Amino acid sequence: MLRLEKRPTPSRFWLYATPVVAVVLTMIVGGILFALMGKNPFEVIRTIFWDPVFGEFAFYLRGQLLVKAGPLILIAIGLALGFRAGIWNIGAEGQYIMGAVVGASVGLAVFPTDNRLIFPVMVLAGAFGGWAWAMIPAILKTRFNTNEILVSLMLVYVAQTILAKAATGFLKNPEGMGFPGSRNFSSYPAAANPELIAGSGLHWGGVTALVTAVLAYILLSRHIAGYQIKLAGQAPRAARFHGVSPTRLVMLCMGLSGALAGLAGLFEVTGPAGQISIDFNTGYGFTAIIVAFLGRLNPLGIVLAGFLMALTYVGGEMASTNLGLPAAAIQVFQGMLLFFLLAVDVLTNYRFRLGAGAASAGAK
């Protein structure tokens, strides 16, 4: 009989090996899935993981990696802070949308004024939009003890409705011949977020993501607030004994993750996306949850995980256009990654033992 036994101390080896094992397992099971769909699994896996970096079109796709990784990293870092504290913001997608809508509204309100302050103010407005949207579940949780998972998730759908309203109503391009969608920021330089180095895919969002990763790393490893976040997640009563106010912590973590998601939305709408459209959001807010866990809730790990996830996006798109793989198969593939990650993660705190020994049941 195989059974699990708790380790006296968490295993360092498995802490770092878990993501690698999960990726390998995902490739194997994903390969089987692709094979069942009648595709050559090796070709699909190569298209997803190899071609974007070293293939024929790598010169273009490498830039795409950074474009996709930026928002994922930015959102995932915010989420990771909350997850560490045991605060489950699942609605980053909604905060991402609201950041984009609020930030874009500020920029479009002053169109076509040209002023160097416009873009920075839009950035602040984007962060504010995401922050404010996250404050709704935060306040409901601290005041009425509602579940932040449900509230933040449901607010995603509200945000999507607002987005649709913005694209077809209050932000609609008056010169757009009646098509839904706002003005394109690429034709409004004062409010645009262009590529900083041509062909690199790097824009202000990517810069912000990398800087945030470093700051978050310092926060978690050296600052008392980071310590309090970890403490609250691991031992909530000990955190209260230390002097952490649960209310303030919820506000801080929800606010931070909301603001970062809002920033990601703003950089996306002013840069790669270019405009507010009905289908502006592409699920970064949800995928970032996988990125956060894949990166061990560690800011530097999240940077790596963000790129890996971006790879499955970029490579997945390649696979669907070149090999005719349905987009849903790629989503299943991404979901599998989280599944295996959480499953293998058990080995960090537990180990397998063979044979029937001491039962772990009992009152003591």
Place this chain on the structure above:
Amino acid sequence: MTGTQPADSAETTARPELLRVEGITKAYPGVVANSDVSFTIREGEVHALLGENGAGKSTMVKMIFGLVRPDSGRMTLRGKPYAPAKPAEARRLGVGMVFQHFSLFEALNVAENVALGMENPPPMRELAARIRAVSEEYGLPLDPARMVGDLSAGERQRVEIIRCLLQDPKLLIMDEPTSVLTPQEVEILFKTLRQLSREGTAILYISHKLEEIRSLCDTATILRRGRVVATCTPRDRTAREMAELMVGSSLQPPERSRGEKGPVALGVSDLSVASPIPFGTSLKAVSFTVARGEVLGIAGVAGNGQDELLLALSGELKSDADRVRIDSHAAGHLGPSERRKAGLVAAPEDRYGHAAAPDMSLVENALLSGAVRKGLTRAGFIDWAATKAFAEEIITAYDVRTPGPDVAARALSGGNLQKFLMGRELMQGASVIVINQPTWGVDAAAAAAIRQSILDRAAEGAAVVVISQDLDELLEVADSFAVLNEGRLTRPRSTDGLTMEEIGLMMGGAHGMEVAHHAEA
């Protein structure tokens, strides 16, 4: 009732053998919990398993009860090989166990709780009638319809005992049963146990309270570091002799030099706080003062508001500003960090998850409550070098056995972690120190060291509040004494000339149970 007939021990040896344990060894990674342990329990015998914390008592009884399997050695029950794979099997063969920590559901009533532990529970009405019958027979009155959440600790224990007795056990294992009882309740329990013993049920009684063992037990097996070091008849030995066998060295009672009492450092007046814990006990108009140099001992049966009192003093529960005063500054509205700054440190009872974060290292746990007073942060940034130095200082000063300060708190044994946590609070030079259960689960030598340093801090001028369920401990360290009963604190009085009987009455007697055994008395 308490007097034992001289013929008793001779009779004991004549009784048939019930359980024989031979050469049992059990090792866990890094520790040998039991090494070549052998002893014999006879039918109707009250057999003590005596030893310090970590001596291997719990592991031994878990093996007898089928929770843990021995690595080697064998057991026989009435001459037949006995190797239970799980508790249900042990129960079927007539072995019952009452745990130190109860496994009861507070939101269910007594009968429902008992039914949950049975494999084929009879209909509720029938079960309730059986519970009532057994409880009357053994002088443990219990209403099967009452919610467990409303019961006192002593009554909850009765639920556990009756749950065992319904199975008609031949061997009843009791793990530290008196730690949650008032002195009067202990007497009632002992009467029940003696009655069971007379009827032929053997009792394996685990404790480190020597006087109890002397008054109750026929034989004692003494364990030290997993090995049997002696088997004796407790009545023929003094408590001190047994303690020395248990510890392996002679014990020094703590020295106290009563200093002059200084000005009042902690004042609590008319403090009423609702309990944040489900089925907890709210504090009702608690008032007391503690002067510098004074140790106030607060006794009481577990669950009478001790945890709430600690929370209200540490700052985890806030009150009106004037309800709590630290060095005559209003502090009731302050949180834990601000109270530490004002000079009050507190040590909660629960080590795993309250006083310490189990998965964090000792260094991180040193920061947990030491950050403010030891100045371990600068503009919000943590000085890890200073924090590590503080952790190492505690480890050295309190003889904490650990491979180093970077190991997770949960890797330490309970006693070692307790020493670390006591050191963490006691080494902060605070003017007010509040401790809930300072020596819970700590071996005798370490307990003595902790009590000594409590007395030392008081001698240096700190005001100390010790909340404990161990009356001997309180009488050893406290200058004044009060009892928490259902959230109310009695008026503190001097410990000089205080008798056990008076304490028992302050603790609420036996919760209306004095008549329990009068039918047979």
